Amino acid sequence: MELPAVSRLPQLLLLLLMTLRLSAGDCPCSDAALCRPIRQRPDFEVFIFDVGQKTWKSYDWSQITTVAVFGKYDPELMCYAHSKGARVVLKGDVSLKDIIDPTFRASWIAQKVNLAKIQYMxxxxxDIEQEVNCSSPEYEALTALVRETTERFHREIEGSQVTFDVAWSPKNIDKRCYNYTGIAGACDFLFVMSYDEQSQIWSECIAAANAPYNQTLAGYIDYIKMGISPNKLVMGIPWYGYDYICLNISEDDICTIAKVPFRGAPCSDAAGRQVPYKLIMKQVNSSVSGSQWDEDQQAPYYNYKDPAGRFHQVWYDNPQSISLKAAYVKNYGLRGIGMWNANCLDYSEDTLAREQTKAMWGALKPWL
Structure with missing residues (x-):
């Protein structure tokens, strides 16, 4: 039976990539050895996400162990990462309703393995952040997908790594009921997205930290209580913040935000907009308040007024707040640390920007 046109697209893309690879020759690196898979397992993982462009040339490669490519594939990046002993991995996303079918799962996994081989990854x-009901077929199918993906990659690409992104807490955040212990056992490790922690606001609709210290750590405590080894957990920290328009701002800096519901919660961080650290650093010193520190959330914020006269409150992470969380990673034996995303810093030649960028990379391992 002929496949529908949409179903044929991934296969046609793979054929095109294979044709391009053959026409361009083999390994795109100057040294063919750089196209071999990375086999060593680091004692400490620094797992970064790259979303494109060429900022990777300025990353701190003395730390990086894995680059997850969420932008356009760049063979130059692959060659350079391999020269530094760092893995380069694909992004994997798929509709959960499709993976209930074992045949579809097998086809999807085969396509991803082939793509990884073609691109020497x-x-x-x-990275699947879709809703799952605890009693649904998707609950079991997702665990099966991770297990089967890991088995196939490990079998066909020596030294390969399969990881899965999870929310900051296992308590069904954003209606994501996953088999966390099963998934952790089925892959190499979990990347815990310890950010967007205001995606569901159940209390007052006010601006708050993207990754409050105590709340962040509570998520890891819950994962470990489930029986997941700390060595299976990599802490993801944000290199971006949220800019909220304040409907009202009190004398003690409480910023009331618009009610934007999300997956059952009356309010969410969707009332704000994400802002990369490089833009935050350009704005904070000219803000109304300058950088302030919230002792309860162990996070910085500032207030500013826009041209329309509205007050905004921006919550973000900086080397101080990140170092606190990184210390937990070290002290409690987590697998490592990483961030969304490495492109958020200012990699220009500006002296102040260089200092700020160096400090953010340094906060990943404050004990060194």
Whole structure:
């Protein structure tokens, strides 16, 4: 039976990529050895996400162990990462309703393995953030997908790595009921997205930290209580913040925000907009308040007024707040640390920007 046109697209893309690879020759690196899979397993993982362009040339490669490519594939990046002993992995996303079918799962996994081989990559980071009901077929199918993906990659690409992204807490955040212990056992490790922690606001609709210290750590405590080894957990920290328009701002800096519901919660961080650290650093010193520190949330924020006269409150992470969380990673034996995303810093030649960028990379391992 002929496949529908949409179903044929991934296969046609793979054929095109294979044709291009053959026409361009083999390994795109100056040294063919750089196209071999990375095999060593680091004692400490620094897992970064790259969303494109060429900022990777300025990253701190003395730390990086894995690059998850969420932008356009760049063979130059692959060659350079391999020269530094760092893995480069695919992004894996798929509709959960489709993976209930074992045949579809097998086809999807085969396509990803083939793509990794064509691009000389070292595995896949599965990033599925869709709703799952605890009693649904998707609950079991998702665990099966991770297990089967890991088995196939490990079998066909020596030293390959399969990871899965999870919310900051296992308590069904954003209606994501996943088999966390099963998934952790089925892959190499979990990347815990310890950010967007205001995606569901159940209390007052006010601006708050993207990744409050105590709340962030509570998520890891809950994962570990489930029986997941700390060595299976990599802490993801944000290199971006949220800019909220304040409907009202009190004398003690409480910023009331618009009610934007999300997956059952009356309010959410969707009332704000994400802002990369490089833009925050350009704005904070000219803000109304300058950088302030919230002792309860262990996070910085500032207030500013826009041209229309509205007050905004911006919550973000900086080297101080990140170092606190990184210390937990070290002290409690987590697998490592990483961020969304490495492109958020200012990699220009500006002296102040260089200092700020160096400090953010340094906060990943404040004990060194």
């Amino acid at each position: 070292d595995g896949i980071n599965i």
